[in-house]
Amino acid sequence: MDGLYHIIEAQQFSREVMKGIFGLTREMEQVVSRYGSNILNRRIMATLFYEPSTRTRLSFEASMYRLGGQVITTESAREFSSAAKGETLEDTIRIVEGYADVIVLRHYESGSARRAADVAAVPILNAGDGPGQHPTQALLDVYTIQKEIGRLDGIRVALVGDLANGRTARSLAYLLTKYEDVKLYFIAPDMVRMKDDIKAYLAEHGVAFVEEEDLMKIMPEVDVVYQTRIQRERFGDRIADYEKVRGKYIIDPAAMAVLSDKAIVMHPLPRVDEIDQAVDKDPRAAYFRQAHNGVYIRMALLQMVLEA
Numbered sequence: 001m002d003g004l005y006h007i008i009e010a011q012q013f014s015r016e017v018m019k020g021i022f023g024l025t026r027e028m029e030q031v032v033s034r035y036g037s038n039i040l041n042r043r044i045m046a047t048l049f050y051e052p053s054t055r056t057r058l059s060f061e062a063s064m065y066r067l068g069g070q071v072i073t074t075e076s077a078r079e080f081s082s083a084a085k086g087e088t089l090e091d092t093i094r095i096v097e098g099y100a101d102v103i104v105l106r107h108y109e110s111g112s113a114r115r116a117a118d119v120a121a122v123p124i125l126n127a128g129d130g131p132g133q134h135p136t137q138a139l140l141d142v143y144t145i146q147k148e149i150g151r152l153d154g155i156r157v158a159l160v161g162d163l164a165n166g167r168t169a170r171s172l173a174y175l176l177t178k179y180e181d182v183k184l185y186f187i188a189p190d191m192v193r194m195k196d197d198i199k200a201y202l203a204e205h206g207v208a209f210v211e212e213e214d215l216m217k218i219m220p221e222v223d224v225v226y227q228t229r230i231q232r233e234r235f236g237d238r239i240a241d242y243e244k245v246r247g248k249y250i251i252d253p254a255a256m257a258v259l260s261d262k263a264i265v266m267h268p269l270p271r272v273d274e275i276d277q278a279v280d281k282d283p284r285a286a287y288f289r290q291a292h293n294g295v296y297i298r299m300a301l302l303q304m305v306l307e308a
């Protein structure tokens, strides 16, 4: 279609390519309601996951099955694959590419998807590389904003929580630079503020952003509140630091009371306690709908990379 091959980082997508992806994604919603298709019949996808996952792995696998393809999988690859014996990622990729037509990789090191793509003979889809990026999540996030709010140009988005280690927030910030008049609000505890690489990229691309302390002040101003989990696994044995930052920003009924009627709350999930469960029944709570969009987006991406 657009020659989409490896999916490594959000910056690689142009507005035009995203338009194509979202168009196909809408068609995939129809495909699922007709019980799938056979377009990827006899194709095999390998999911190689070195870090925990529920949504990303299962939605990729569901997507492949929905399109008639087959799946081979290793979860907990850090413990259960040959990595545990000392095999390098590069060697593992050279092996798995002989078994599958596309590899979906989640790894604990930033830059690992790029390393894999450098040696791979099949498309590598980055399903999260440590604190680096999570581009397929960002695509489903942008698709969700378009579907729920009806536009992307002029959108005002608050990114909340662990913006230093949260790869989904990082990828989303990159993707939103493709739209006009976007304004981003970064609301994070001091220790986990948005990193300079993203801020420099936004400045270079003329995207307005502010760092804010006060969540309640921002709630009435935005179209989207994108809440994220404090990434405990990135704190190692710095438990005291983790305890210091968690709980600082919680979306609860009081916060919802000042959010605009037309705004939505998103979260890549899993949630710990940063969104009060009392918020779930609010129609503006979009996070479960958001997660379901992951299947359609990943169906579109698999078709595009495998049909290229």
Ligand code: NCD
Residues within 6 Å of the ligand: 055, 056, 128, 134, 137, 167, 168, 228, 229, 268, 269, 270
């Ligand atoms: C996220 C991730 O793994 O980066 N989860 C997901 O893929 N939806 C967010 C998180 O773990 O907090």
